[in-house]
Every structure is written in C-alpha cells, then in structure tokens.
Amino acid sequence: MLQLGVHVSVAGGLERAVDRAHRKGCQAFQIFTTNPRSWRSRPISAETARLFSIRLKGCGLETVVSHMPYLPNLASPREEVYSRSVEALTDELLRCQLLGIPYLVVHLGSNLGAGRRSGRERIAEALQKAIIDSGSEVLILLENSPGTRNSMGSTFEDIASIIESLPRQSRRLGVCLDTCHLFAAGYDIRTPQALERTLGEFEGCIDPE
Template identity: 40%
Template sequence: MPLIGAHMSIAGGYYKAVEAAAEVDMNVVQLFCKNNNQWRAKAITDKDVSLFQDALAKHNVDAPLCHASYLINLASPKAELWEKSVEGLKIEMLRCERLGIPNLVFHPGAHMEATLEEGIERIIQAIDELHQQLPDCPVTLLLETTAGQGSSIGHKFEHLQAILEGVKQGERVAVCLDTCHIFAAGYPISEEKDFKATFEDFNKLIGFDKLRAIHLNDSKKDLGSRVDRHDHIGEGKIGVEAFRHMLNDRRFKKIPMYLETPKGEENGVLYDAKNLATLRSLIK
C-alpha cells in the first residue's frame, strides 16, 4: 500500500495529529512542530515526546514529516531576517530531533530585491551555517518545490539542483515535491507523455534518490500561473490522471505522500477522507 497521509493539526498536542491521521486510515502524517506563524515556541516536554511516539506506534503511522514556519526566508538579502531565519530553522531542526521526526521541509525563500543567484547563495550559506552549528543533528532538510509567486526560489528544478550541489554536506539535504507547485510553476503532469517528460527532467537535474517526500495537491490555478492555490484531488486544473500516473509509478512507491488539500467536511464526510479515497481508487 502506498504511504499516503495529510497535514494534520497539532492543537491539543502532537499526538493529536497522529490520531487524526489514523481516524481516516492514513499511514503517514505531516505536522508543524510549533506555531507556524510565530518565531517563538514553547519547550517540548518529555510527555509531549512520549505521547507522540506512543501514538505513532499504536496507530502504525510512519514517516512523520515536519513543515517549517512560513516566516523563514533563508534567501533574504536583509541581514536581520536572514539571521532570524537561520536561528528559526535551527530551532525547528532541534524540535524535530526531540520528537524523533527525521525530515523537515521548508520553502527555500524569496530573494526579494536581490538577484536570483544571490538568493541561492544566501540559502546555501544558511544551510552550511546550520550544518556547522548542528554537526550531529540527524534531521534532513527538505527543499520544497515552489509555485514561483513573487521572487520565490524553487520553481525551477535548476534552482534546487544549484542548492543541492552548492551545500558542503549535500547528504544532509534532499527534496520535497509539491504537485500543485510544480504545475503552477509550468511543469505539465496531467497527460502521461508530459508526466514522463517532467520527471525525466527532475531525475536528470535532481535525481529520485533525493526525493524524500511528496505533497499531493491539485491546483485551483492554471499551468504556469505561478500562483499557489491548492484544490481537492481531481477537482482542480491538474485533474485526476496525474495522480493516477504517480500512484502507479514504481519510482514513487516507497516515497511518503502528504495531502495539503483544503480542510472541512461535506455531508458528514471529511475532505481528507474523500481525497484519500479518491487517491486509493486510482491504484491499480
């Protein structure tokens, strides 16, 4: 069975995200390890850790993935924000280590008034700094593909390739691919021939050995719109066939996949359960 889950709320405790995933028969889960809209974070207690780990074991939920704060911008040309971002990501790496979460996904950042090349160099510098400060931290940083809004970096596979090749300890960095983001960035994946071509490009520039997680999202906006708006599986501009291709491609078989589709319910059925059922119906 493919590893499919969703981003779940940590309201009431980290273990609550695991329980929520298990309630809709998911076998992996993504969560925040702190309030994603604040820099500050309260300490993680021994009880927090034990409840979280116990819930993972009890419900057979694997591959917990942490998503870093949206405030972090490692590409910022502004020294104060860059330093705050490095410290912020360091805190999140340590929180992941405390909770036993192996991977931490983050948006590479926006270069703002600086050039793209300068932004990429800032990201490389930041990651090298983090690795130097945390030489023994087992948490792998995952660069997320982006839609390309504003001056965000990561909407071209070449951007991530440059970062991966530029970081001194490249083995400590990998990639999280978001289906909505790459589609909005201009990579077609709906038709089988386009899907094959896009992932041949991905494999050539980044490599499947660097793909550690996938965000499964349809897109409310058109191909190449560079606008990040998630939609339910099969209800957006990508359409259901792209997800059929992915779920039946052996290259993705062991890579955990996480829904980040809109929350809520319809006629008493959670949207997460509906999206999960749609995905599982596509598996041959």
C-alpha cells in the same frame, strides 16, 4: 512504496496529531510542530515527546513530516530576517529530532530583488549552518516554489544548484515536490504522460546521491 497521508492538526497537543492521522487511515502525515505564523515556538516537553513517540510506535506510523513556519526566509538579503530564519530552521531541526520526526519541509524563500545567485548563496549558507549547529539527523526537504517574482526554487535546476553548492558531507537534503507549485511554475502534469516527462526531467537534474 506509495504512502498516502494528509496534513493534520496538532490542536490539544502534538501527540494528538498521531491519533488523528491514524483515524484517517494515513500511512504518512505532516504537521506543524509550532505556530506557523509566528517566530516564537513553545518548548516541547519531555512528556510530550514521549507520548508522541509511543503513539507513533503504537500506530505503526514511521513517515512523519514537519513543515517549517511561513515567516522564515532563507534567501533574504536583510540581515535581521536572515539571522532569525537560520535560528528558526536550526530550532525546528532540533524539535524534529526530539520528536523522532525524520523529515522537515522547508520553503526556500525570496531573494527580494537581490538576484538568484545571492539567493542561492544565502540559502546554502543557512542550510549548512543549521545542519551543523543542530547536529540533527533529520532530512531537510527543499520544497519547489510556484515561480512568483524573486522566489527561489521554482525550477529543478535552481533546486539542484542549491543542493550542489553544499559540501557533500553536509547534504542532509531531499526534495518535496508540491504539484500545485509545479504546475504554477510551468511544468506540465496534466496527463500521465506529461507527469512522466516532468519527473524524468526532475530525475535528470537532481543527483540522488
């Protein structure tokens, strides 16, 4: 079933995002649980988590998505950045679990010239470690990239290869299709017929299991 929503602000408290989404008539909404331009995240108090859950149930909103901060790079060949990125992903999975958010959108990052194979291996290792270490039931949604230099995940085949490189029992993974990124990467979505062809190509690459 089609559900429509927007990204909403968490200014004044995470729980206020639920009220904002409800007032806008959203059936789904996305938030940042922390400052998206910082490595540091403020701990979520038990009271904030309680209020967030109460307001979600009160509004009847179930489709809630968190988006990872911008700084982590899961494909980075630089050890310090990579380590911090894996820690940030693990932390965000725990934050989502605490708030009852079922989905987390993740950028796949850039291999910084180390090559696509290296980038895929780094991403797969990061995803598996974060999933195991967090013990979270949150579904990670891999977001397609616009195809800029060294970026990972700009093609359906690239995303599929990352998913398939994880052991099946560790694959708490889905895909977030950014339509702006799709078009920038060369996929035609300008007409209903073109969109149908592109989605058919997507379904032919990504294993629903």
